[in-house]
Amino acid sequence: MSTQASRSAARTMLSPAVILLFVWMIVPLVLTLWFSFHRYNLLTPERYGFIWFQNYANFVTSPDFWGAIVNTLILVLGVLFITVVGGILIALLIDRPIWGQGPVRILVISPFFIMPPVAALVWKNMFFNPTNGLFAAAFHAIGLRPYDFLGQAPLASIIVIVAWQWLPFATLILLTALQSLSSEQLEAAEMDGAPPVKRFWYIVLPHLSRAITVVVLIQTIFLLGILVEILVTTNGGPGTQSTTLTFLVYKEALLNFDAGKAAAGGVVAVILANIVAIFLMRAIGKNLDA
Amino acid sequence: MGQITLSKVAKRFGDAEVIPPLDLIIDDGEFVVFVGPSGCGKSTLLRLIAGLEDTSDGRILIDGKDATALGPAQRGLAMVFQSYALYPHMSVRSNIAFPLKMAGLDKAEQDRRVEGAAKVLNLTNYLDRRPGQLSGGQRQRVAIGRAIVREPAAFLFDEPLSNLDAALRVGMRLEISELHERLKTTMIYVTHDQVEAMTMADKIVVLNAGRIEQVGSPLELYRTPRNLFVAGFIGSPKMSFITGAEAQKAGGATVGVRPEHLRVSPSEGPWRGTVGVSEHLGSDTFFHVHDTGLAPVITVRADGEVALSHGDTVHLTPQADKIHRFDQNGLRI
Ligand SMILES: Nc1ncnc2c1ncn2[C@@H]1O[C@H](COP(=O)(O)OP(=O)(O)OP(=O)(O)O)[C@@H](O)[C@H]1O
Numbered sequence: 073m074s075t076q077a078s079r080s081a082a083r084t085m086l087s088p089a090v091i092l093l094f095v096w097m098i099v100p101l102v103l104t105l106w107f108s109f110h111r112y113n114l115l116t117p118e119r120y121g122f123i124w125f126q127n128y129a130n131f132v133t134s135p136d137f138w139g140a141i142v143n144t145l146i147l148v149l150g151v152l153f154i155t156v157v158g159g160i161l162i163a164l165l166i167d168r169p170i171w172g173q174g175p176v177r178i179l180v181i182s183p184f185f186i187m188p189p190v191a192a193l194v195w196k197n198m199f200f201n202p203t204n205g206l207f208a209a210a211f212h213a214i215g216l217r218p219y220d221f222l223g224q225a226p227l228a229s230i231i232v233i234v235a236w237q238w239l240p241f242a243t244l245i246l247l248t249a250l251q252s253l254s255s256e257q258l259e260a261a262e263m264d265g266a267p268p269v270k271r272f273w274y275i276v277l278p279h280l281s282r283a284i285t286v287v288v289l290i291q292t293i294f295l296l297g298i299l300v301e302i303l304v305t306t307n308g309g310p311g312t313q314s315t316t317l318t319f320l321v322y323k324e325a326l327l328n329f330d331a332g333k334a335a336a337g338g339v340v341a342v343i344l345a346n347i348v349a350i351f352l353m354r355a356i357g358k359n360l361d362a
Numbered sequence: 363m364g365q366i367t368l369s370k371v372a373k374r375f376g377d378a379e380v381i382p383p384l385d386l387i388i389d390d391g392e393f394v395v396f397v398g399p400s401g402c403g404k405s406t407l408l409r410l411i412a413g414l415e416d417t418s419d420g421r422i423l424i425d426g427k428d429a430t431a432l433g434p435a436q437r438g439l440a441m442v443f444q445s446y447a448l449y450p451h452m453s454v455r456s457n458i459a460f461p462l463k464m465a466g467l468d469k470a471e472q473d474r475r476v477e478g479a480a481k482v483l484n485l486t487n488y489l490d491r492r493p494g495q496l497s498g499g500q501r502q503r504v505a506i507g508r509a510i511v512r513e514p515a516a517f518l519f520d521e522p523l524s525n526l527d528a529a530l531r532v533g534m535r536l537e538i539s540e541l542h543e544r545l546k547t548t549m550i551y552v553t554h555d556q557v558e559a560m561t562m563a564d565k566i567v568v569l570n571a572g573r574i575e576q577v578g579s580p581l582e583l584y585r586t587p588r589n590l591f592v593a594g595f596i597g598s599p600k601m602s603f604i605t606g607a608e609a610q611k612a613g614g615a616t617v618g619v620r621p622e623h624l625r626v627s628p629s630e631g632p633w634r635g636t637v638g639v640s641e642h643l644g645s646d647t648f649f650h651v652h653d654t655g656l657a658p659v660i661t662v663r664a665d666g667e668v669a670l671s672h673g674d675t676v677h678l679t680p681q682a683d684k685i686h687r688f689d690q691n692g693l694r695i
């Protein structure tokens with residue numbers, strides 16, 4: 073039982089932390105909004121001034137904007153697809169008693185321990201590189217001309233790198249969900265005459281739906297902000313073929329030094345991310361109820 | 363049809379022999395109950411018949427055809443699990459229709475059979491609910507419904523009532539017995555509840571450490587237990603066993619007498635002891651009698667009205683024609 077006094081004491085005790093967190097969040101947000109309404113280029117700081125929605129208009133009408141949105145969607149959806157499907161397959165595989173199960177499980181989750189820039193550089197220099205890369209060697213070995221992955225298919229290559237990093241996360245979540253499925257349900261389905269594929273479709277997949285929802289929601293939030301992998305591999309190119317919304321904001325701020333336009337881009341990105349989140353919660357969030 | 367023959371069936375998990383080779387014949391339409399202490403292999407035996415476990419040895423024949431190598435789906439048997447094993451994301455209707463859907467029946471036929479089963483099991487009003495929205499007894503009925511729509515050759519039940527409360531258990535017991543009367547399909551039923559075994563079975567199979575101790579009708583097992591294990595297992599409260607000189611006098615190494623075959627008197631009778639705990643059930647009273655010098659404790663049934671209290675001295679008289687004699691090896695004489 074909490075009395076009036078203990079409740080207000082609790083509130084007093086909590087308030088420093090809450091206030092700190094609030095300030096921590098609100099100051100950058102307000103600053104971003106503030107700059108987004110001002111002309112503020114770091115190369116010409118003397119031309120600072122309030123310009124209403126000019127930055128937004130410039131950002132949204134810039135030739136790269138729509139391409140960046142499409143690229144962002146392709147990146148997010150591509151990675152989600154690979155990680156969910158791959159995660160389910162790997163989880164099914166390592167859920168059954170196989171030889172060397174412990175080490176295999178550790179190996180499967182190990183990409184998660186590697187920092188994104190390191191992972192991206194390893195992929196860029198050791199796998200995708202058309203002269204020294206392992207894939208180039210493999211192509212040579214079967215008598216084909218090496219393929220310049222990052223040059224010819226930059227977005228697909230980045231999707232592969234990011235998917236490789238996120239696969240362990242999806243696998244882990246899906247594996248725990250898989251292990252919570254009662255074996256009696258599967259046995260009942262087997263007695264009911266369901267062959268393995270139908271058991272997967274009618275019993276296992278519905279059981280996993282909640283875990284899949286969690287994977288999709290969490291990954292989407294992180295994937296919308298992917299930057300490092302693009303920065304160290306393709307730098308948004310060739311041209312703008314692998315420029316996403318986040319990368320566009322980065323380019324405005326740190327390559328063009330246009331803080332105002334970058335701030336406007338950031339606000340646009342936040343709004344778009346929220347739209348995606350609302351859309352996702354509507355579409356699949358109901359899986360989390362019940 | 364549902365005649366099942368086990369011939370030299372054995373099961374080993376690694377080195378542990380859970381079921382040594384055993385033979386058993388289950389006739390068509392019979393209600394067979396497997397009983398035995400926990401861990402004796404009842405579930406394992408049932409799962410062997412279902413095809414959920416592979417036999418290590420021996421053959422299983424269903425209706426005369428070798429089913430040893432068949433998968434669970436091909437054996438034409440239906441199983442009701444202790445945990446019900448309903449599919450939580452499907453409605454009751456889809457749960458019951460699932461085996462029909464897997465068998466590829468058309469929608470109209472599926473609906474017809476589901477409605478039929480729902481009527482028999484009083485589930486008609488719940489068809490559109492999820493299993494999570496049902497009570498334990500209703501879930502149990504859905505599990506049975508899912509089994510009967512397939513019209514299987516035999517039903518396998520693994521302790522289907524053990525998750526229900528006592529009152530519901532009695533109700534479901536009657537429903538299952540009635541279902542058996544109506545369908546006349548072979549049923550194999552695992553339980554460790556005495557009352558379920560005695561009231562439902564046509565034939566009881568008593569298992570101990572994977573071996574069959576005795577097979578027979580409930581009354582056969584009650585009247586003529588073949589050995590000490592069956593004698594001690596069938597009947598509630600348990601038979602009391604007496605060894606030593608008094609047993610020799612009666613003509614066996616061990617003599618067993620059931621609580622209901624002893625007469626209690628405050629003054630006369632050959633065996634004398636003191637009353638310990640008394641259990642008053644209303645209709646009957648069970649006295650635990652100590653210090654007889656024959657056995658650590660002898661249980662006696664008396665009329666509900668008999669008034670004896672803790673520490674009283676009593677005399678017991680066994681009914682001579684109802685005592686069971688066993689030799690040194692524990693076998694009935
Ligand atoms: N998969 C398995 N691997 C190894 N041993 C097993 C396995 N399944 C069962 N056993 C063993 O087989 C024996 C019989 O088990 P079973 O489940 O058939 O007992 P039961 O008679 O059904 O018991 P209960 O009344 O408690 O359900 C037990 O000693 C158990 O430890």
Ligand SMILES: [Mg+2]
Pocket residue numbers: 404405406
């Ligand atoms: Mg069991």
